[in-house]
Amino acid sequence: MNRINGILSFILVIIMIATASVTVNKSLLGFKIGDTEKGNEVTEKAEAGNMMKSADGSVVINTKGMKGTVNGYAGPVPLEIYITDGKITEIKPLENSETPAFFNRASVILDQWKGRTPEEGRALKVDGVSGATYSSQAIISNVKAGLDTYLGSKGNHGTAMPWKLWVALAVTLLAAVVPIFVHNRIYHNVQMILNIVVLGFWCGQYLDYALVLKYMSSGFLFPAGLIAIVMLITAFIYPLFGRPQHYCNYICPLGSAQQLTAQICKYKIHISKRVLNGLDWFRRILWGVLMFLLWIDTFTGWMDYELFQAFMVESAPWYIIMTAGIFIALSAIVARPYCRFVCPIGSLIKRSENMG
Numbered sequence: 512m513n514r515i516n517g518i519l520s521f522i523l524v525i526i527m528i529a530t531a532s533v534t535v536n537k538s539l540l541g542f543k544i545g546d547t548e549k550g551n552e553v554t555e556k557a558e559a560g561n562m563m564k565s566a567d568g569s570v571v572i573n574t575k576g577m578k579g580t581v582n583g584y585a586g587p588v589p590l591e592i593y594i595t596d597g598k599i600t601e602i603k604p605l606e607n608s609e610t611p612a613f614f615n616r617a618s619v620i621l622d623q624w625k626g627r628t629p630e631e632g633r634a635l636k637v638d639g640v641s642g643a644t645y646s647s648q649a650i651i652s653n654v655k656a657g658l659d660t661y662l663g664s665k666g667n668h669g670t671a672m673p674w675k676l677w678v679a680l681a682v683t684l685l686a687a688v689v690p691i692f693v694h695n696r697i698y699h700n701v702q703m704i705l706n707i708v709v710l711g712f713w714c715g716q717y718l719d720y721a722l723v724l725k726y727m728s729s730g731f732l733f734p735a736g737l738i739a740i741v742m743l744i745t746a747f748i749y750p751l752f753g754r755p756q757h758y759c760n761y762i763c764p765l766g767s768a769q770q771l772t773a774q775i776c777k778y779k780i781h782i783s784k785r786v787l788n789g790l791d792w793f794r795r796i797l798w799g800v801l802m803f804l805l806w807i808d809t810f811t812g813w814m815d816y817e818l819f820q821a822f823m824v825e826s827a828p829w830y831i832i833m834t835a836g837i838f839i840a841l842s843a844i845v846a847r848p849y850c851r852f853v854c855p856i857g858s859l860i861k862r863s864e865n866m867g
Contacts, residue, residue: 517751517864524863528727531805536728562660569595572657580656583649586729592657599624599632602654617646624654633658638825645721679714683741686762703767711764711822718742719856721814750864759850759857765819766850769842776843790852798858818849
């Protein structure tokens, strides 16, 4: 009976996330939902890897489908790069499926390449925009891919140093498999350090609502998609086989940071059963409200402010970093406070384990 309840809960969560993906991103598993005629028109106009001269002598680079480009939050983010007299004069975003509020926030970085030579633009270090991480990182990678084509470079920047992704995949697989067979505190501590350093700060690989909706909307991209697949399996499939909260306990970098900090101090604040029950209801109500906002496509920007963004130190807002730091520090005297009382993705995982 428990297995059946778990399967039904898992199916219900999939339906909820699929509904949110269609509402927010107007697509599901790569299939556009809604204004399909407009989407088809864009596909016909945007030829893959096109570079041509315009009437005024400018070179126009269309990045759609070019080798090295990456998807944003909801799908491809094609650009047109204009180069006149050896200088980048304009970069125009083409039609895309990004949430307009996120993309408009991210597109402010386009002006940073104007007036530079392609060589200068290719070497330019541009930080992502806080609150629009996926969109801005896609813009940065796709500008580099277009300039690589112009310069005749063979570099592939769309995979963002693929060897880092393979290291992240190895760390994820270790965390997914080894704890099933090895119950050793020293190993667990080493694994948590790897989670924080590699999956958190170095590669920025973790589950959050933005990522879950991204893959539900657009499907999986490889090799980065392999990491997400392993994480999603540990989060949503493992509980069906008697491994609840495996992702939260053994993979999540923010959860690992809280667990390690908890070892600093043996003293823990005693929280009464009544207060714990109130905090649990707070977490449930918060999760319900946030899901409702996704279903009605209102204030969906909350997804870009989950505390996992704190690992992207260069682009994360200071208040996200500070809040994450407070929760991590608090975990020294209160066991995993963010995981237990706030985390939206953690609440989703718990709901998939048992909706009751």
